Amino acid sequence: MPTCEIITTGTELLLGAIVNAHPNYLAPKLLALGIRINRVVTVGDDRPAIEAAVSEAINRADLVIITGGLGPTSDDHTRDVVAELLGRKLRQDDAILRKIHERFRARGFEPPAAVAVQAQVPEGALVLPNDHGTAPGLAFDVGAKTRAVRLGGPVEPAMQRLLVLLPGPPRELKPMFENHVVPLLRERGFVTAVECRAWRTVGTGESVVAERVEPIIAGQPDVEIGYCARPNEVDVRLMTHGPRARQLADELGARIREKLGDIVFGSMDDRLEDVVVRELIRQKKTLATAESCTGGLLANRITDVSGSSETFLQGVVCYSDDAKQQIVGVKSDTLAAHGAVSEPVVRELAEGIRARAGSDFGIGITGIAGPTGGTPGKPVGLVFIALAGPRGTEVQRAVYELDRETFKFVVTQTALDMLRLLLRLRSLVQPRLEASVFQMRQRLPH
Amino acid sequence: MPTCEIITTGTELLLGAIVNAHPNYLAPKLLALGIRINRVVTVGDDRPAIEAAVSEAINRADLVIITGGLGPTSDDHTRDVVAELLGRKLRQDDAILRKIHERFRARGFEPPAAVAVQAQVPEGALVLPNDHGTAPGLAFDVGAKTRAVRLGGPVEPAMQRLLVLLPGPPRELKPMFENHVVPLLRERGFVTAVECRAWRTVGTGESVVAERVEPIIAGQPDVEIGYCARPNEVDVRLMTHGPRARQLADELGARIREKLGDIVFGSMDDRLEDVVVRELIRQKKTLATAESCTGGLLANRITDVSGSSETFLQGVVCYSDDAKQQIVGVKSDTLAAHGAVSEPVVRELAEGIRARAGSDFGIGITGIAGPTGGTPGKPVGLVFIALAGPRGTEVQRAVYELDRETFKFVVTQTALDMLRLLLRLRSLVQPRLEASVFQMRQRLPH
The missing domain is CATH 3.30.70.2860 (Alpha-Beta Plaits)
Known part of the structure; x- marks a missing residue:
């Protein structure tokens, strides 16, 4: 299995305000090709630091991917440093320069002189076209590493090492990786029988x-x-x-x-909300939500999915008792008898929003996100989630002792999952048995 | 200025599904003490990889912080590796063991034998108490690095290097850093006059x-x-x-x-939503929201703030025209004449939700998040945001050409910022001039 190291460059990554998300994008993509990341190194926009990191990595790994530092400004050093380290002269590539200039002019700007540096290509480097920005990526074959061969063991063919430079912005890096780096890795034999x-x-x-x-x-x-x-x-x-x-x-x-x-x-490319929205659309069903303690996160996750307007009719965030009564029709008697965080109220939330929106399904959520607001009988973290459908209403009660934001996330997970399982059941048993959703669920392989 | 390197250990960090958030926590805390992070290295739970990373770092930096690998399981190696590397013998610390055992028993569990390894302390190490978990942190004074002294230059006193081991879970690491590492850094002279x-x-x-x-x-x-x-x-x-x-x-x-x-x-600890909610509560004002294209993100951000229930009365997510009419009272004539994404509709959203909720302020948002749904006159990214208050309604029109999720975020930023500026103005001019919010804003220092 080939070994890989990632070097992410950028002073902003060392200041803490930006999350370094490149490893999170690259790791699963590489793993799926049978390539494991052994080390991730982050250094600032600093020539000696980049040089040290690259020369260490190339002595250890079969594949080194360096991100960032290919732009036109004074703190972009990666291209220069790598060319010098490998002893390759830089020369201007007129085709690249023309493409960069065209890109600027197409947007109505005269290209600044500084962009020319992005058309500098080190000798022997492969150019990886940038379909979403100006700086192309670069790849270098850097020969085989001397491998220790165990006596009597199989003689492994020495693997040619590869050094890949990618631009920092994710919207440039991602398509470049998919469209140009993956084919190169296949061609160079990095993709093993995995x-x-x-x-x-x-x-x-x-x-x-x-x-x-x-x-x-x-x-x-x-x-x-x-x-x-x-x-x-x-x-x-x-x-x-x-x-x-x-x-x-x-x-x-x-x-x-x-x-x-x-x-x-x-699968790995799916978020739970993607799966649920896709299935709602496939089954031509609509949804409405009434959230208290999750404060709109459920609606927000659903509407993160492109196309969700086909299925999501409306959502309400009803923190106060007044709002629960006024916009969802929860009865004041129910609130007075059981309190806002209770099974009867969550039923009325789910059934109320379903009726008012005229949707196939309604989800109601009420609970205590904390950190304050708990009582002995109703602790922080207590939540009721109801799913109302054409055949009845299902309620789950749970206690999630988590920080406020994680609590909100986990509650919306549970709500989405209740809907996912119901939709799955509908597609399996259609439609007579749907009334006994809960009992059926017990019998599914668990 | 002392130099610092961070080593984060954990195979899961190399698989891509978890974001490595420790550097983002540590960097601003260290910077505020005048300590700059020069390099972040991530390696898996692998003895040789940890050893290599630690020995490299300690030769370069004044302060090395290593996170993770202090637990009781077979993939926790950091304590062992560092002790071996520094030539320090491990011995059991009975006080620590007793504390770990008590922690288990207080939760009603018999402590498993494996936890004893967490009470192993290398010779000469300082123990950093763990107030939120079992594994204590460790700190090692590792002597001065040989420094190159420039001829004729000032002879810098050699700085004693420090190696700090912290547990991986954030809820253990953060208080340990604040309460035990920061005082140690002060004591050891790492905090410079910055x-x-x-x-x-x-x-x-x-x-x-x-x-x-x-x-x-x-x-x-x-x-x-x-x-x-x-x-x-x-x-x-x-x-x-x-x-x-x-x-x-x-x-x-x-x-x-x-x-x-x-x-x-x-300041750095504030999110925009924190500032807005805090100021609403301080001014004893209430808020309600009616969102179309942001799909609940605004309500969600507001309700991420603990205590927001004091000021946030309700939010509605009205994707469909029906919902806009039914739950916010947008007129069908307005929708027919101007379309859902228009200034008149956004005014009715903001004013409608304000009237229905009986809140001091109402925010309305309508736009086209994309990637589909644009028309020649109304491109993807077009958005109208309205803020209705006691003295009138302010509308902003913008076009944000961004991916769906960034679009939603930026639109809610703009909405929160409109409210922030209005609240600021209110607290400055009280209350007669408030009618001419927009004109006033032009005169504020920009």
Whole structure:
């Protein structure tokens, strides 16, 4: 398996106000090709620091990807430093310069003189076209590393190392990686016989997921499993190596998928809200929401999905008792008898918003996000979530002891997951059995 | 100025599903003490990789902070690796072990045998108590680095280097850093005579901000300025060194603050929503929102602020024309004559939600988030934002050509900022002049 190091450059990354998101984009893309990141290094826009980081990395790894520092300003050093380090002269590439100038003129600007530096290409470098900006990427074949060969072991062919320079802005880096770096990695033999299968799960913890998966892969050679846990979500990733990689991945993958059952909501590119909105649209159903403690996060997540206007009719955020009564029609008697955070109120929220919006489904949420507002009988973290549909209303009660923002996220996860499971059931059993949603759920593979 | 390197350990950080947030927490805290991070390195839970990273860092930097790998499981290596690297024997600290055992028993669990490893302390290490978990942190004085002394230059006293090991979980790391590492850094002389002032600004770009600030600091010795730009926000950070650090920071800081004017919304710990909610509560005013294209993000940001229930009465997300009419009372004539994305509709949204909720202020938002839905007259990115108050309604029209999620964020920034400026004006001019908000704003220092 080839080794990889990432060097992200940019003084702003060392000041703390920006999250360094490039490794998070690159890691799963590389893993899917069988390339593992061994180290990530971040340095500022500083020539000696970049030089040190690059020369260390190239002595350790088969593939080094450097991001940032390809722009036209005085703190962009990467192109220069790498050319000097590799002993390659820079020369102007007229085709690139023309393309950069055209890009400016198409936007009605005269190109500033400083942009010319972006058309400088080190000798022997491969140019990676930038379809979304001016600075092209660069790739360098830097020869084989001397490998220690174990006596009597198989003699591995020495791998040609590759150094790749990508622009810093994500909207330039991402398409360049997909369209130009991935094909190059395939061509240069970096993509090994590795198969990768991944599933995203919701609603349970890492240990439960591991308990289902581990017996399937126990003792299997050429197989790796990885978990990544976030609040209320666990990703499972299966990787297989060797000549039987594809077969192993298909067989074990099918068994893992079956064993995980309906906690799987999608593949690595899916967010839970994507899956739910897609399924609502497919089933031609509409949704409305009435949120108290999640304060609009559920509506916000749903409307992050492009096309959600086809299915999402309306959402209301009703923090106060007045708002619950006025805009969703919760009865003052119910509020007085049970309090705002209660099963009867959450039912009226879900059923009320469904009726007022005229939607197929209504979701109601009421709870205590904290950090203040708890009482002995109703602690901070208590929440009721209701899903009202054509065949009735389902309610979940939970206590999530989490900070305010994580609480809001986990509650909306649970709400989206209730809807996901109901939609899945509808597509499975249609439509007579739908009345007994809750009982059915118990019988699904868990 | 002492140099610092951060080593974050954890295989999960190399798999891409988790954002490495420790540098973002540590960088501004260290900067405020006059300590600059020169490099961040991330390696997996792998002994040789950790060892290599630590030994490299300790040869370069005055302060090395290592996070993660102090737990009780088989992939926690940091304590061992560092002890071995420094040639320090491990011995069990009975007081720590007792504290760990008590922590378990207080929660009703019998402590597992594996936790004992967390009470192992390398010889000569300082123990940093963990008030929120079991694994204590550790600090090592590792002697002075040999410094090159320039001939004829001042002989700098050699700085004693420090190696600090912190636990990975943020809720353990953060209080340990504040309560135990910062005092240690002061004691060991790492905190230099540096003063730091910082402001967060909204609504303008980096170049505009720099244009206002640069003339003030041009040619000043012992002064550094840094900018950090995010969509619609720019942070400005002033640092001063030397014996006059405090005086310089006060003088230049006052001039910068004045020149930046009302684009400054707060200091580094404030989010825009914090400032707005705080000011609403201080002025005892209430708010309601009616969002179309931002889909609940505005309500969500407001309700991320603890205590927002005091001021935020209700929010509605009305994607469809029906919802705009039904829950906010937008007239069908207005929709028919001008379309949903128009100034008359946004006025009716803001004024309608204000009237229905009985709030002091109402915010209405309607626009085209994209990527689809644009027309020649109304392009993707077009948005109208209205703020209705007791003295009238102010409308802003803008076109933000951004991806869907950034668009939603920037639009809510603009809406929050309109409210922030109005609240500021109210507190300045009270209350007769408030009718001419818009004209007044032109006269504020810009």
